[in-house]
Amino acid sequence: MKKAVGVALLCALVASGCVSTGATRPPSPPPLVERCDATQARLSVEADQRASPWGIEQHVARNFPGRQVSWLMKDSAYQTFVVQTNAKNFGRCNDTGCYLFAAPSTVIQRAVQESMKDGKHDPAALGKALGLPARNFEGTLRMMTLDLNATGVCVRLPVESDPGVWKCTSPEDTDCFKFGGYTSGGVPEVMVINAPVAQARIEEIP
């Protein structure tokens, strides 16, 4: 009887938080919007209001395991616009920042891996996996990966005014930008601001 009462008391104390089991929950990371400057924070808040009840926090939590993002670039473009210019950040830069579309690393890496055949990627398979035309993937590619937590970069839902957006001109258009955090091929995407070249892992995809 005494033992039963003791067990019940211990359970009650654990449940009330008076006794620690040693399994403490890690503190929640600060909101992503806090990483952004005033301009990007305003855009992020507006985008979240449009997408409500969805938002960048839920989007990253659900679709970006480990908060890792990746993107692809033809090697020729990478050489011309990143290497030769000694770029400090990836993406299209104006006086408000450098704007880069990125997808979950798991999605990009799996698509690349499954497209490999005899040591080379198959553009058709990669295009099909990512819902994009095969010609976007012809020739040698570069795959970049960035840890959003390690870099602390600003990340938000992409919007129509972002540099590089291919605007849809009719509801039937598919190969173009539609607001909501997914590409026309259904791949989750985010807009990363000022993604540092020095902190990205860059792999050649033959």
Next chain:
Amino acid sequence: MSDEEVLIQSPLLYRLVRDRSGALIIEVVVGGIAMSAVRVRLDARETAAYAREGQAFADRLAQAIMADPPFGGRAVDVP
């Protein structure tokens, strides 16, 4: 060695070059999670606009190509 003279190399991810024949060609990075580049040869009207306005026109032209990469069938993929 390239036969092209680079007139503008923009952080917006485009460059404007003049080829050996004197024609102006704009090379623009297009796409989102998968980026590639296309080239568009400037026509006479665009060449004149660049002569008048310089980089401001090139910026607008690059943004127009990013927003519509086929660019009316004029864009050619860079290998």
